[in-house]
Amino acid sequence: AQRVTQPEKLLSVFKGAPVELKCNYSYSGSPELFWYVQYSRQRLQLLLRHISRESIKGFTADLNKGETSFHLKKPFAQEEDSAMYYCALGAGYQKVTFGTGTKLQVIP
Amino acid sequence: SQTIHQWPATLVQPVGSPLSLECTVEGTSNPNLYWYRQAAGRGLQLLFYSVGIGQISSEVPQNLSASRPQDRQFILSSKKLLLSDSGFYLCAWDMAGGTEAFFGQGTRLTVV
Numbered sequence: 001a002q003r004v005t006q007p008e009k010l011l012s013v014f015k016g017a018p019v020e021l022k023c024n025y026s027y028s029g030s031p032e033l034f035w036y037v038q039y040s041r042q043r044l045q046l047l048l049r050h051i052s053r054e055s056i057k058g059f060t061a062d063l064n065k066g067e068t069s070f071h072l073k074k075p076f077a078q079e080e081d082s083a084m085y086y087c088a089l090g091a092g093y094q095k096v097t098f099g100t101g102t103k104l105q106v107i108p
Numbered sequence: 109s110q111t112i113h114q115w116p117a118t119l120v121q122p123v124g125s126p127l128s129l130e131c132t133v134e135g136t137s138n139p140n141l142y143w144y145r146q147a148a149g150r151g152l153q154l155l156f157y158s159v160g161i162g163q164i165s166s167e168v169p170q171n172l173s174a175s176r177p178q179d180r181q182f183i184l185s186s187k188k189l190l191l192s193d194s195g196f197y198l199c200a201w202d203m204a205g206g207t208e209a210f211f212g213q214g215t216r217l218t219v220v
Contacts, residue, residue, distance in 0.1 A: 006151070034208070044152075044198065044211040086152055088209070095140065095165075096202060096209050100151030 002027050004089045006099035013077045014107050021072040021102050023061075023087030033063055033070040034088040036098070044086070047072075057081070077106045110135035114199045114212030121219055127172075127186040129215050131199030134180065139201040141182040143174055146196045146214070155197075158182060194219045 003026040013019055025031060035047040048056045050063040050070060061072045070087060087099040114131045121127060133139050143155045154167045156174035164174050171190050175183045182199060199212040 036209075043213050044200075046208045049208070090202075095142070095154070095157045098144075098152040098154070
């Protein structure tokens with residue numbers, strides 16, 4: 001069965017500090033991992049996906065199959081990064097599975 | 109381009125009244141459709157998903173039901189609302205489990 005775990009409900013960091021939002025997954029096949037973000041008063045939207053290996057708004061995430069992790073990282077947090085972040089797992093034609101989300105709070 | 113519409117944006121309903129939230133997708137065919145409930149501290153909870161017309165899978169037992177009468181229409185319903193049904197409901201679609209999901213603006217339901 002697919003499962004996504006985000007252990008932190010809330011992560012508070014100071015502006016300029018590094019950020020790491022943790023995500024671990026459980027899936028027996030080859031997964032596709034995503035990070036979604038929801039800013040205040042905006043709809044939930046895709047931030048990045050592991051297959052594109054891109055950096056969006058300074059965020060990166062590397063798929064570690066050995067540790068079954070897909071942590072989201074940013075070297076220097078900005079106030080506008082404050083939002084709700086969801087890790088998601090998609091696998092073939094099965095439904096996408098979301099984690100419970102982590103609220104990132106960047107303190108000025 | 110593809111778009112997703114979800115309405116109403118807000119709804120206040122008395123306990124015991126029926127519910128109907130509607131979601132439609134434009135610009136694509138045979139999407140997977142989802143209903144989620146978003147709750148503080150509990151994140152994004154999948155309620156129902158559908159891979160085709162008339163095909164509904166329920167993820168959690170509850171007072172709600174879903175229907176897909178047309179390819180791009182997904183409806184969330186209840187015959188009698190409970191106070192615990194209050195929450196923020198999101199509709200979403202994707203083309204397969206491994207692609208990007210697109211979300212509606214959501215519906216804030218308050219049961220009084």
